[in-house]
Amino acid sequence: MSVNTGFLPEPISNAFAAVTGSFERLQNTPVTWIAPAAFFLLIFRLYPLFEAVRMSFTNMSLTQTGYEYIGLQSYLNTLSSPAFWTMGRVTVLFVSASVILQLVCGFILALAIDYGVKEKLRGSVTTRVAVLSAWVIPGIVIGILWKIMLIETNYGVVNYLLVQLGFDVVSFLSDPQMALLSTIIANTWRGTAFSMIMLYAGLQQVPTHLYDAAKVDGAKAFQRFRYVTLPHIKPVVFINLVLITIYTLNTFDLIMSLTGGGPGQATEVLALFMYFEGFNRFNLGDAAAVAVLMLLVNIVMTAIYMHFFIDEEAM
Known part of the structure; x- marks a missing residue:
């Protein structure tokens, strides 16, 4: 996809063309298609997993606001x-x-x-x-x-x-x-x-x-x-x-x-x-x-x- 940048000053036109070219190249790589799924896994899978592991080393309670790290005691x-x-x-x-x-x-x-x-x-x-x-x-x-x-x-x-x-x-x-x-x-x-x-x-x-x-x-x-x-x-x-x-x-x-x-x-x-x-x-x-x-x-x-x-x- 090409964009007409003839009405822009040459430095801005070149920068815009470079950004557009980078975006087009990115669209043709697997990263563009993997990124949404990777983001979903990171937020809704890996982060809760990390939090569960972290919580397992604490004395966290639903009835108390503070907590301490107690190692393997849990x-x-x-x-x-x-x-x-x-x-x-x-x-x-x-x-x-x-x-x-x-x-x-x-x-x-x-x-x-x-x-x-x-x-x-x-x-x-x-x-x-x-x-x-x-x-x-x-x-x-x-x-x-x-x-x-x-x-x-x-x-x-x-x-x-x-x-x-x-x-x-x-x-x-x-x-x-x-x-x-x-x-x-x-x-x-x-x-x-x-x-x-x-x-x-x-x-x-x-x-x-x-x-x-x-x-x-x-x-x-x-x-x-x-x-x-x-x-x-x-x-x-x-x-x-x-x-x-x-x-x-x-x-x-x-x-x-x-x-x-x-x-x-x-x-x-x-x-x-x-x-x-x-x-x-x-x-x-x-x-x-x-x-x-x-x-x-x-x-x-x-x-x-x-x-x-x-x-x-x-x-």
């Missing part, structure tokens, strides 16, 4: 708290069961939809829409919906069906074990859609002629899945596994609206423990320490997945 307070390790065990059970179920259910749905599309069966589009509807609903709403369905009287949807089948009313939310199982099932119902999308996209990248060759060689369905499908979608499985682990570890809204961490502390995962530490007990420094510890767990889990998936492929 981490020591957190790690020496019996409640933290109780939350840790609950979190491990919740994350492990949810991730496994989301991956397995997502795989089954992805394979079923892929088969239905290839065979042009009816209902494949309806199935995808039904599964995706769980993914787009906010977690707080999903928790409320499941809480309504699991009401512990004959009027609860699930208990009503159980009573009609001859069973007794089940204490889904007041019994500690059943409450944890209920949160796992609800979280699996929400997260399966994401795994299905990722894995279905991966299945589209597997060449059809490989399946045809495997059938000619006499490979059964499980053998085709093991030796053809899995090796080709392993990178997708890796990315999916990392993402659903991070999402599940940081689950807060669904549990908050479904059980509130109860009964007692049976479903109080680390994300909920961090919230209560900061906004119920007003210990912002300790809450920030929990947040940093959760970040380190996310990094460690990602490193472990990378070791088992990427290193194996490099061999």
